[in-house]
Amino acid sequence: MEQGTSYVKLPKLLRTSAFQFAILYMLLFAASVLFLLGFIYWATVGFMSAQFDETIQAEIQGLAEQYRRQGLRGMVSVMNERVLNDPQGESLYLLVNSDLQPLAGNLNEWPALVEDEDGWIGFYLNRSGGRFAAPHMARARVFTLRGGYRLLVGRDIFDLFRVRELIERSLTWGVAITLGLAFLGGVALAKSTRRRIEAITHTSRQIMQGNLSLRVPVRGSGDDFDELADHLNRMLDQIEALMAGVRHVSDNIAHDLRTPLTRVRSRLELLCQKDLPEDARGVVQEIIGEADQLLQTFNALLRIARIESGGYSANFSEVDLHGLVADAVELYEALAADKSQTLSLDLAQGIIVKGDRDLLFQAIANLLDNAIKYTPVNGNVGVRLRAFDQAVISIWDEGPGISEDERDKVVQRFYRVDKTRGLPGNGLGLSMVKAVCEMHKGALELRDNQPGLRAEMKLPLPKALPAATATEQESAGKTPALPG
Known part of the structure; x- marks a missing residue:
């Protein structure tokens, strides 16, 4: 054995x-x-x-x-x-x-x-x-x-x-005290070094999550760690400038192309109203559909840019998440029914957050759209709403899922997993959800659903509106499963 x-x-x-x-x-x-x-x-x-x-x-x-x-x-x-x-x-x-x-x-x-x-x-x-x-x-x-x-x-x-015994005892105690002091000194040195490294590591993790404005703290002692932090901060300055340039260029391209593309679509609509052969009309309508997809991509890109830059004029108010999630699910019932899918709902009542209703609805809709899109026919899509120290909207599917090493990448603009490239989409849905969550001081977390993917929107609760306990949420009742 x-x-x-x-x-x-x-x-x-x-x-x-x-x-x-x-x-x-x-x-x-x-x-x-x-x-x-x-x-x-x-x-x-x-x-x-x-x-x-x-x-x-x-x-x-x-x-x-x-x-x-x-x-x-x-x-x-x-x-x-x-x-x-x-x-x-x-x-x-x-x-x-x-x-x-x-x-x-x-x-x-x-x-x-x-x-x-x-x-x-x-x-x-x-x-x-x-x-x-x-x-x-x-x-x-x-x-x-x-x-x-x-x-x-x-x-x-x-x-x-x-005298010999005295010297031997002194020798033993001397070595023991030396080892003890050296050990304590080693622990103190290791802790001090560890704190400096953890500060760099903590900052690096936040930067990897997309916050490029952060910088590694510098003590001002002029030691090796300060020198390293200074070089890292200079590198981060350059990276932030490059990323800002890329965003600026992509945003400008999306903004500049949206207007002529809208004009092209309008002219195609006018052309479609004329007396055209049936095959020509079909080609024009297909072009209009492609134009609509491009316009949706440009609009999503511009909306993400405005949210991330703080230029979006959000209309914050108290939002009942139970009603909001139920409305989004109702919108996608027909799409799930077309694929004979079952929407399993478990929505707690009385959960209120402070936020922009339209943006939150769009984020939930994006997650529902992805879940239904990637779940096979006759599959199950689950939606759950709970609140403890924060509100959590969980949406899971039975699709191919996303590997752990790609979960940080799929929230980037235009990134798509190789095994889903054949499906319709522009790679901006999760980027939009992440931007909305961060705008509301929340977070988007992606987990393995075995099979499929579980996406969780975590939103902070107002201090004046504490979360209901699990018992209260259970007693509030659950929305029954809706058959596809």
């Missing part, structure tokens, strides 16, 4: 380049601190160990001098004198016979596990009484004297181990 690869998705902050760079810097910095503290540890402990060895060596030289001058008795006398002067001191002495029986010194017994060879040794010291309650390490040098005697001269290195 195959198992898919599973992984835990990291939070967005931890996946940022800034955070990863900060972690890398933290590790390098921690390694540097660890190396520095390790060197301090090695130098300090090594220096103290050398000092202990030098002290032991100096005491050995003193005892050796007494041994040469006065023999074993003189050396023992010096050892006893030193022990009496500092009975719990750090100096350690022990003289034993060949049977390792203590003869002199401040140690009770010969250290266990010490080899017979002379040289430096380390052993656990278990001194009775004094300031040491537990066994600890000592360091000494062992000699074999004439007669089988053995001499041990050393130092209690408890203080050395205390």
Whole structure:
């Protein structure tokens, strides 16, 4: 049985380049601190160990001098004198016979596990009484004297181990604090960088949705992000100017061509009234139909241009969406009936918005026209009206739908999906709906209906007219489905 690869998705902050760079810097910095503290540890402990060895060596030289001058008795006398002067001191002495029986010194017994060879040794010291309650390490040098005697001269290195433990704890805490501070610094740096990037990303998304007047915010600090934002804003200035030029040219073309095209249509109407052969009359009427389609395209283009530029003199008033949607559906009942389609309605009552009734009606009509056009014969077209925090008009069909990567493009002027190019239309319907929604401070959202497309007009509700709850909307009743 195959198992898919599973992984835990990291939070967005931890996946940022800034955070990863900060972690890398933290590790390098921690390694540097660890190396520095390790060197301090090695130098300090090594220096103290050398000092202990030098002290032991100096005491050995003193005892050796007494041994040469006065023999074993003189050396023992010096050892006893030193022990009496500092009975719990750090100096350690022990003289034993060949049977390792203590003869002199401040140690009770010969250290266990010490080899017979002379040289430096380390052993656990278990001194009775004094300031040491537990066994600890000592360091000494062992000699074999004439007669089988053995001499041990050393130092209690408890203080050395205390210093070593102190340095080790300091090293551990130092590395931990360094890592912690570096981690917090990395998080702060990543958050700061993330905020700057999110500001650019947020602005970019709004610009991609069509608001070319926005610009990337600049802090004025003169850093790399400000430089990037400045270059992006200059690029956006050029893009906005180019797009404005394209709109201006297309609007002028539509305006300039509409008048002569209207004249041509009028003359064709006059020509059609004359006594013409039947085949010629059919050709003229076909030309008139083509002219009407061109005029509709030009009128739609000019209306969109006026809405987007703010030049449209909208007549805003309170609009009952239930009645408005019902009127639009009634207008398209016959068209749906021609294709044996079923119009399924679910319209809540009492939803009022502030808007231009004519524009809202045209937008709803455009969505209904598209839904009926792209839904196959005997298919279903649904219309729903609800309001919660905003009014939502949903119209869905059972047509070919629109892929997710093309949903942002179909609201552009003249854009048409390849699989629907054979159907009548000019590619301005959704552009018109989007412009109307944005004029009313709303939005147009396109979703997958599986199958087909679901278009949702979202319009803000007046503050003085809160939306009805879902229960109230349900109790208001639903408009029944209208058979095609």
